[in-house]
Structure formats: structure tokens, C-alpha cells
Amino acid sequence: MALSTIGGNGRTTARVDAEIYRQGRDLKGRGFQYLLLSALFLASLFLITLLIQVLTDGWPVLSERFVDFFTGTLRSRSSDDALGIGQGLAGTFWIAIFVIALSFPIGIAAAVYLEEYASENFITSVIDVAIRNLAGVPSVVYGLLGLALFVATRDGNSTLFAGGVTLAILVLPIVVITAAEAIRAVPSSLREGAYGVGATQWDVIRTQILPYAAPGILTGTLLSLARAIGEAAPLILVGAITDRLAPRGDGLLSLDQIFDRFTAMPIVIVGWVQESGRDQGFGPAAGAAIVVLLVFVILMNSIAVTLRNRFEKKRG
């Protein structure tokens, strides 16, 4: 018995040693970890391939005729010297203006109402449900709404106004949800402190809530702006022009174009991709337009994400 006990102990000790020191041989664990890592690797691979593909296609066009490309217009031949994204940039610029002018104030105000004013009642819960569901409605359905509201009822005139308002409506729930999140993060001690010295509700919102929540709100608005700039489906539905659009004589800031036919950066890309079946030169042109669009969108997203991370860190 004694012997076997000793032997047993000896075996146990050896096994414990082995178990403790064999971490490097945990094959199952390692395999699992590499499997997970390969998921991230694939995601990165997709992104890198995509960027390389777009750059190799688009770069020649951009480097050859940089300025011309920015001022040019939609053309029927890809070899046309006047081919460019000028009209797309103008449309996207105005769409951004619509989003900033409509979604931002309405969305932030709605978030303030929901977080600071609303009591728990029927209307509040209806608003809440409406916003949550709107955020999940496919963008193409917003296009149908825009088509019904602004185009179909007005003798089939697709205007920049219709596109801008449609996209403003599309990103509204995103603005509301992100702004509400930022407002919820305001510590209640700030509210109490302000109310405690006799601030009115509006004072508290103006002097405490909005300044404190500003970085979070800004993040949300930047993300939604980036989304609006890259969105194509609703614009297709409200009738943005994909093929040829007569150039306007007036400048970028001319208000007249709001009620005229329009195109936008993503629509230019879609149009040229379609044309590429007929005229292969449109492919690289689309690539070049994508490079421009991506620079804008990724820049905006990065600023937004950096802003969010910085403030999350700062406030622990």
C-alpha cells in the first residue's frame, strides 16, 4: 500500500508539473484562438483587398486629370475630357446641408425631449417604439416614402429637394438614438446641482446637458452624416440621375438647383458601374469616384470614432 501511495503521489506531482507547464501545448485552446483570429484576419483581408482594388482602378484616372475630374460632369463616353464628378459633389454637398439643417436640430431636440422632458406615458412609448423601428427600416423603403411624398404627387419631378429631405428623414432615428445615449450619460449630479441653485429646465439643458453631451452628440451626427453621404438606394428610388445630366451654369451654392434634377456621389458611381458594361472606361472612373467618396466617409467616421474613444477614456 505504502509503495503504491508514494508511487501515486509521485505520479500526481509529475502530472501537476506537466499540467502547469504545458500551457504551450493546449492544442484545443490554441486552435480555437487561431480560428477566431482568422475571422478577424478575413475581415481585414476583405477590407484591404477592397481598398487596393478601388485604388488600382481609380488611381490612374485621379492622377492623370485630378482637377478636371472634380469639375467635370456626367458624359456618355468615358474618354470624354469633360467627364467628372462635379455634379455628384454638388448634389452630395446639398444633401449634407439638408441633413445638417433638418436631421440634426430635429433629432437632437427629440432626444432632449425623450431624455429630459418625457414622462412615462403612452405617447412617450409610442415615440420610443417608432424611433427604434424606424432605425431598422431598410433604406430603400425610405426611398419609396420620398417617391410618394415628393415625386409621385408632383408630376414626376425628381428634385434635389426630394433626395435631401428623404435622406434627412433616413438618418433622423440614428441622430435621435445616438444623441439620447449621449444625454443619458450626463451624470445626474450635474442636473441636481443646477436645479439646486434655481435653474429652470431649459437652463439645465442649455448650460449643463448639451455642453456635457456635445462630444457624444457630435459623434452621432458625424456618423449619420457619413451614412447619408454614402447612401444611394433612396436616391435611386426618388429618381436621382444615373446617366446624363445637363450641366448647370450656376455655381455650387446656387439655390435654384434644389428644385432641379440632380445626382450625387454614390449615384454617379452606380451610373458609371452600369455604363461600364457598355464602355469599359467607366470602370476606372467609378473607382476614382469611390476613392473620393471613401476619403470623405472614412475621414468623417474616423473623426467620430476618435472623438468617442477620447471622451469615453476621459470620463472613465
Add this chain to the structure above:
Amino acid sequence: MANTTDTGVSVTDETTSDITVEAPTAAAPEAAPASTPVDPADLVFDVSDLSVYYGDFRAVRDVNMTVERNQITALIGPSGCGKSTVLRSFNRMNDLIPTARVTGDLIYRGVDLYDPRVDPVEVRRRIGMVFQKPNPFPKSIYDNVAYGPRIAGQKKGLDEVVESSLRKAALWDEVKDRLGDSAIGLSGGQQQRLSIARAIATQPEVLLMDEPCSALDPIATARIEELMAEIKSEYTILIVTHNMQQAARVSDRTAFFSVELDEHNDRRTGLLVEYTDTAKLFSNPDDERTENYITGRFG
């Protein structure tokens, strides 16, 4: 105000029994329910049958007490006894909690604070509040103090208000050279004195302090207690504290709150057990529960 007696166990009955009220008028037979006669002109708060509810749940019931001018009144008791809840109803901070509801009378200088025509904003400008955790706004020291006057519409003479408030809060010497710095950088004790300065800046008549020293070290606590004694001549102060020694040191009168457990729904309701001169409450309390608490038998 014809209220007390028939509402059951009320502190007023017990305490009035051993004093003589001098020439009470017929209209207010129990106007002075204190152990020392109160000049009615000095009456700041007159609370009768105050109960606070959160939804259906009654957090505190049947509070009857009066608070006099330029005195420090301490509210003590075990946790959950509703002393903070009562304090917050004195300047209607409870309005910020959607489900909170107050019944009974809370008379401030002759006006029912819960009259529908009363604007809580106006109340809070006259009855300032200092909170448990120092809560400086993420602004400069100057802007923190000037906040109250600014939202009240004051534009001129802010420098003077800021200086005098900081002086009263005994913070001026420490911060006068860096008024533009962020208030977040101050130490905990300094932040709390800044909160007091911020409350003083609106020129309130009453200061409500909700456990103002619970987050502070002993030195900072002593500093605040000193400060309270200094500004007492100008303000009426109500302080909630979980620290009995503090109540004994700083206050003129002390209200002891306790909790009772409702056997049916396992909920705890706070109630005012005894309210009298601080010296008496700590040396010779009338109620057994008070005695048990101050001698450390529960709480």
C-alpha cells in the same frame, strides 16, 4: 395649521408637554411646539403631517416640525429613514423624481411650498442645496459660482458676488489666483466648499445640506463644520448627517428619524421620532428609540 394631536403619535405632543407656551393666540394654539418658546417671526419652516410617497410606497410619514431662523437643524437617523427625502422636499428637489408625491403642509414663511401656483425654480433660488457628493460643474471655478446669479439674469457685479461667496465659503484665499481653472481639479473638500459658495451666490435664505461631509476626510469635514458655524448668522441651515457627533457639534436642534417595517409588504417607512434641542436629544431623549440609537444599540 389646526392639525397635530388627532393624528396619533406626534412629537409635538411629547415635547410641548413640559413647556409653557407664552400667550398663544386662539388661532394658533400649537404654534410653538418646541422646547424653547419660538418667536413666530423667526419661524422659517412649519411642517405638519408631511408624508412623501414614491408611487404607492410611502417613504416617510407624518413629519411635524418647525425650523427657526438662523439656526442649524440636524436631521439624523439610520439609513433608509427618509431624512434625505424630507430634506429634498424642503426645496422641491423631489419634483425631479417623476413618481414622488408629497402630502401634508410644508409652510415656508407663510406660503405653502406645494401650492400649485408656487414655482419650484423660485423656491430653489431662495432655498439652496448642497449635495452629498461634491458636484462641481465641469466649468471654471468662477463660472461655477457665477452660475446661479447668471441663470437668474444677473449680468453686472458678478465679480463681487463670486468673491464674496467664495470668501463666505472660506475658499477665496485658496483659489483667488486661479479662478479660471477647472473646478474638477480641486480637492474633494475644496469642491464641497465650492458647492457651498455656489449655493450662497444666489443669496438664498436657507441652505439645505444633504450629508455634505460624507465623502470628505476628517480635516475637510472640520473645515466645513467651522464654515457652517460662521455663516449661521446669515442663513438658516438644515443638515442631514449620518454622523451623530457632527449633529451634536454643529446643530442647535436635532430631529431623529427612524424606520418602521411594514410586516405585510416588507417595506420600510421613515418617521420622525423626536425633535428637540440638540443638547437635550443627546443627553436626555424622551423617546426610547432615540436613546437606543444615540447609545449605539441600533442603526
Add this chain to the structure above:
Amino acid sequence: MSDITVPTRSSGTTLSLDALSGPAARARKEGAIKAVFFLAATVSIIVSAAIVWSLVREAWVFITEVEWANTWGQNGWFPRQGLYDMPTLLVASLIVTVISMLVAGPIGLGSAIYLSEYASRRTRSILKPVLEVLAGVPSVVLGFFALFFLSPQIVERISRSGWLIIGAVILTGYVAMMVIWVRRTLQREASTSAAQMFTRIIVLTLFVLVGLVMVWWILRTAGSGDAGAANFFQVKRSGQLAAASIGVGILTIPLVASISEDALASVPRELREASAGLGARKVTTTTQIVLPAAVSGIVAAFIIGVSRVIGETMVVFMAGGAADAARFTDSPFEGGLTMTAGMASLATGTDNVVGEGLTFQSLYFVGFVLFLITLTLNVIGARFVRNVREKY
């Protein structure tokens, strides 16, 4: 108020009610501001109502006036000819959903688990931005990528045998999932009610049925598309449903990853520590403790992912290999129109949505169907998300 007048109080200390009433102008201003904020909040209700109204109004016209024989078994979606074969769109949408979730599901979930359970702070700060950038890439860019890279470089290279191999891999994964589920079910306590037994049998049957359908589908479609999908009605373009699906899948990776990561992050640390304290390895803790605890949120991630995939328009429109009209297909290697791509196709071109008869209304009918599907999925998904929140 009358009962509080104490005659002995000097007037100096007694306030009038007016002193505490505050200026009327301030009350009016506060009320007006609140009203403005409230109006802003009601915009969401108005927009929701407007969406439902615009969809229902035109869809109703379609439902009441269309010849139902033209909406089923017509072998193709040719709206301008008055043929609105719904199975064409629905099956294409189903194919895109299945393939893109096969891409987005594992990659998204795997990324989430790695970021949440394994990644050090530094690794995380490098890898997380990849997903964040990917989340910001507009869908037209993925459409371009799918058409000019995925289609020629990947999909067209998948031969008959290639597709069979991929199918075998997918089926192996599927069977592995089934085995794990069965083992788990058997491991639980033996006392199961008849109702529980019944549900389990149903689930198992569904599992097997879906597997069989997949085997049938893979065998059936292997080798399709080789001859080219050109047909009488459609302009021949490159691009196939499979290329578009992979594109949509890439687009959906960040969404699946972010919802899954939230779910994993909401699993309390104590659970992991308790498991590690019992001597479990990380892989055991992750698969046996963390994943089961977060399963509700992961299911939500998949459901919401599916909803997003079904609603995705531009990638399928650009790279799906069909324009304007499409013949019925159940092969990922042919061109096809999903519900969304069908809608976008109808709205482009010089004549926009003008067409014969009910063309315009068909747009809204398809939109309405899409709206109902995504709404249902989102509501179910939100319920699963709530489950996780309530649990911890």
C-alpha cells in the same frame, strides 16, 4: 391657505404667494420650449405613419387590381410586361440572405469573441478600427468591389467541384452545430416534460430538413451558371447573386460583430472568474460559460443581421447580375433580382417607374412585403437583445 395665517407673525417674515410664483413670462417660455421639443419628438411618429401610409396605399391598389395568376409561377419578374412573379424575388432574396449570413455570421461572431475574450488592449486597438472602417464603407463601394473583384476573381473561379467542396464544408459546419446541440440537450437533466420533448423533436426535424434542402440545393446548382445566364429579356452583364451575396456579407460583418460583442460584454466577469477559478481553460470558459450566457444576444445579432441583409439594395443591384427584369433562378451562380434590387431596377433608367399598368404599384407592394419582413425580424431581434439585458 387660510388656515396657516398666524396673526403673531410679523409681516416682515411672511411672504406672499406671489413671491414664490415666479414670473409668468418664464413659465410661458419654459412651456413653449417644451412644446417645441415635443414636436420634434413627434416627427418620428409622423414619419412612421407616412411610411406605412405610402406603402399601404399603393400596395392596396396592387393587391386589389393585379391578376393574381401573374404573381406566381410566371418563371420571372418582368414588371413592365405585367408579370410580377414574387417567387423570383423571394428566392433570390433567400439565396442572398443564406450566403451572406454564411459570410457575416461566422466572421462577425468570431471577430466579436476574439475582441471580447482574447484580444489584449493593444491588439484590440489595432483590430477594432478595421471593423469600424468596414462599418462606414458605403454599399455602392461594396457593389463595385463585388462586381469587379468578387465576381471575376472568386465566384467565376468556383467550378462545379469547387462549389461541391464549399458545400461540403458548410454542411460539415452545419452537422457539427447539430451534434453540439444534441449533446448539450442530452447533457441536461433527464427529467423533461412531454412539451419539452416535443419542441426538441420539432427543432431536430427542422434541423434535418434544412440540412437536406441545402444538400439538394448545392447538388442542384453545382455546375449552373457555366453556360452564362444570358436570356431573352436581360442585358447580359457580369455579376451573379453569389458575388453580390459575399459583398452584402462583408457589409454585414461589423453589424453582427458589434451586437455580438455587446452581448458578450454584458456577461458578468464573475462568471468567467468562477469558471477560471475551477481550473477551466480559456477555451472551455468561452465555449461552455460565456457563449451560452450570451446566446440570446448572439441570436439577436443574427436576426438583426438577416434583417439588414434582406434590406440591402445597392450591392445586389450593382453586382447581382440582372437589370430591370430577371428570370426565375435558384442558383447563386446566375444573375437574379432580390426584392430590393427589383425595386431599384424599376426606379432607374430614363423612363423611371413609368410602365404598363401596375408597375408603379408593384414597387410599393414589394416594398410593403420587405417592410413587413424586416419589421418582424427587428421586433424579434430587439426582444432577444432585451433578454440579455434583463438577465444581467
